[in-house]
Amino acid sequence: MAGYWGKILHADLSGNSLADIPLDRDMCRDYIGGAGVAARLLLDRLDPERDPLDPQSPLFIMTGPLTGSRIIGAATRFTVAGVSPLTGIWGESSCGGSFGVQLKRNGWDGILITGRAPAPVYIELIEGRAAIRDAADLWGMDTVQVTDTLKARIKESEGKAASVLCAGPAGENLVKFACLMNGPHNAAGRCGFGAVLGSKNIKALAAWGGSKPAFADPDALNALRDELKEKIESNIAVSSMGAFGTAGGMDLGSMSGDVPIKNWTQGLWDEGIDKINGPTLADTILTRTAACFGCTVGCKRVVSVPDGPYAMEQGPGPEYEAAAEFGSMILVDNLAAISKINETCNRLGMDTISCGGTVAWLVEAMECGDITPEQTNGIKMAWGDADAVLQILDLMARRQGIGDILARGSRAAAAQLGVGAEYTVTVKGMEAPMHDPRAFWGMGLNYATGNRGACHVNTAGMYHEHGFCFFPKIGLDDEAPPHQTGGKAFLTAQTQDLGQLWNSMCLCHFPAIPWEEADYVNVLNHATGFGYDLDALMQAGRRTWYIKRGINNLLGVSREHDTLPPRLLAPLDDGATAGLEIDLRTMLDEWYALRGIDAQGRPGSEQLHELGLGDLAEKLHAQV
Numbered sequence: 001m002a003g004y005w006g007k008i009l010h011a012d013l014s015g016n017s018l019a020d021i022p023l024d025r026d027m028c029r030d031y032i033g034g035a036g037v038a039a040r041l042l043l044d045r046l047d048p049e050r051d052p053l054d055p056q057s058p059l060f061i062m063t064g065p066l067t068g069s070r071i072i073g074a075a076t077r078f079t080v081a082g083v084s085p086l087t088g089i090w091g092e093s094s095c096g097g098s099f100g101v102q103l104k105r106n107g108w109d110g111i112l113i114t115g116r117a118p119a120p121v122y123i124e125l126i127e128g129r130a131a132i133r134d135a136a137d138l139w140g141m142d143t144v145q146v147t148d149t150l151k152a153r154i155k156e157s158e159g160k161a162a163s164v165l166c167a168g169p170a171g172e173n174l175v176k177f178a179c180l181m182n183g184p185h186n187a188a189g190r191c192g193f194g195a196v197l198g199s200k201n202i203k204a205l206a207a208w209g210g211s212k213p214a215f216a217d218p219d220a221l222n223a224l225r226d227e228l229k230e231k232i233e234s235n236i237a238v239s240s241m242g243a244f245g246t247a248g249g250m251d252l253g254s255m256s257g258d259v260p261i262k263n264w265t266q267g268l269w270d271e272g273i274d275k276i277n278g279p280t281l282a283d284t285i286l287t288r289t290a291a292c293f294g295c296t297v298g299c300k301r302v303v304s305v306p307d308g309p310y311a312m313e314q315g316p317g318p319e320y321e322a323a324a325e326f327g328s329m330i331l332v333d334n335l336a337a338i339s340k341i342n343e344t345c346n347r348l349g350m351d352t353i354s355c356g357g358t359v360a361w362l363v364e365a366m367e368c369g370d371i372t373p374e375q376t377n378g379i380k381m382a383w384g385d386a387d388a389v390l391q392i393l394d395l396m397a398r399r400q401g402i403g404d405i406l407a408r409g410s411r412a413a414a415a416q417l418g419v420g421a422e423y424t425v426t427v428k429g430m431e432a433p434m435h436d437p438r439a440f441w442g443m444g445l446n447y448a449t450g451n452r453g454a455c456h457v458n459t460a461g462m463y464h465e466h467g468f469c470f471f472p473k474i475g476l477d478d479e480a481p482p483h484q485t486g487g488k489a490f491l492t493a494q495t496q497d498l499g500q501l502w503n504s505m506c507l508c509h510f511p512a513i514p515w516e517e518a519d520y521v522n523v524l525n526h527a528t529g530f531g532y533d534l535d536a537l538m539q540a541g542r543r544t545w546y547i548k549r550g551i552n553n554l555l556g557v558s559r560e561h562d563t564l565p566p567r568l569l570a571p572l573d574d575g576a577t578a579g580l581e582i583d584l585r586t587m588l589d590e591w592y593a594l595r596g597i598d599a600q601g602r603p604g605s606e607q608l609h610e611l612g613l614g615d616l617a618e619k620l621h622a623q624v
């Protein structure tokens, strides 16, 4: 099957067994790959009563049909998916690096992991041979240590430069926003899948493969790759990411009100933004840039801080999300400190977004007297204090003292401590990423209705609202005024469906900014030979969106969960969005009508049948 091997590996840790599961051709065509195929496979195995950290909870690590190709941004990307321990609903997390291509070159499209090993293990995949190996000596290591150790071990035993995907101490300790790391820069960050790996007693996976997947029309695929490369190189937004990283546009973002400041309460912080943005990083601590396998954009930063309290050897520089979470959100204007915090999160294996949101909540809770230093092991949190953050991170990852409560995320921490619920900023339990929806109201609707909670990467809407890309063939040819209610429901529904394609193709969003609709159709047809047209592709995106919504309905999601936290519904006093209030109710009503969502928040039965989701319709509508 062109673009796919037609099988995934099932590792059952409880049974210590490894076996192939075939992938059906029609399913690959209908769900494409990555998060789409994972959602389809999850629905077939979903037990709504099962805890996400139960050994039998399935965890998927999936590649896409372009993994292993030369398509920029899709050559290696992969998705980790399952039920999120942070939110209890559908979870997915996309990751770059090099693990995806090495996994696929083993001859599998992905891995399904179930069960729990009796003692710590890692899974080794070398040239199509899978093995479950003892990881007793790796347990407790940070993500850099385990990566270096496993790479050296496999180099010595197999002579191969394996790629390692691993959990840190946070994953071992079941921190609900623990991530997986592939190298120092690349995180499958969101949704807490590091904890799922830890719950299965798996420290890491290591892969090296030499089998290149076959594509339907490799010459056409390569020619299209070169065309797309030219589009990417001539696109200012993408080029800027190569030059200044993803924090390169922080000044512009701040001017439009997109950058959250002081736990979402402040609209202006110009003096601080200037000190932590991408150009300042390039002028101060940047040593070189880095890229995922096969990517010519190279948005990753490598930094070093030679001395001082935040000294760090050459390591990962903060991406935009981390720069905002540990910079503007808590008023830290020191790039060296932010880099140290970011590197610490990566080493401990914690998602910088949920961790940062939880830290900002804690700072505010202490600043306003809801929490005292007596409750935080004597650590005094304050706006602008990076040292206190570094201390609290370690407690979180090791679940010591207050860290044990914070390790559940801000929503659960506020509930457990009985304070500060009004200044948590989560949707469906997921801390919001660093794009303030008061600046772009479609993002507000998208957060409210996101299938994994507050999420900016389940959609192409952000780039359209920001004016970076237009999709005339799906009705999005005009600029979308940011502070407008009308039209946002259509924009959101269309770009959510398109966003499903990105995450099913395992395509990095940044190089995709200059892609036109025909590029999606052509690239997938050259890879798979499925003969899609644009309608069929958009329907695949829509089908994937609905199956995730249906999974969430089965897990308890209803209309009441489609909302924004009170803080985001209140206007700011200053900055670009001062006084502006999102009319979420109107946008939601239009979106429900467009999506065909009933009063209980479920997709209608007829609509599901039309999308080939009759089994989901029966499960959902038999519930009444």
Ligand code: SF4
Binding pocket: 072, 073, 074, 096, 097, 290, 291, 292, 295, 296, 297, 298, 299, 300, 508, 509, 510, 511
């Ligand atoms: S743009 Fe950045 S994140 Fe995306 S593939 Fe390239 S290096 Fe990786």
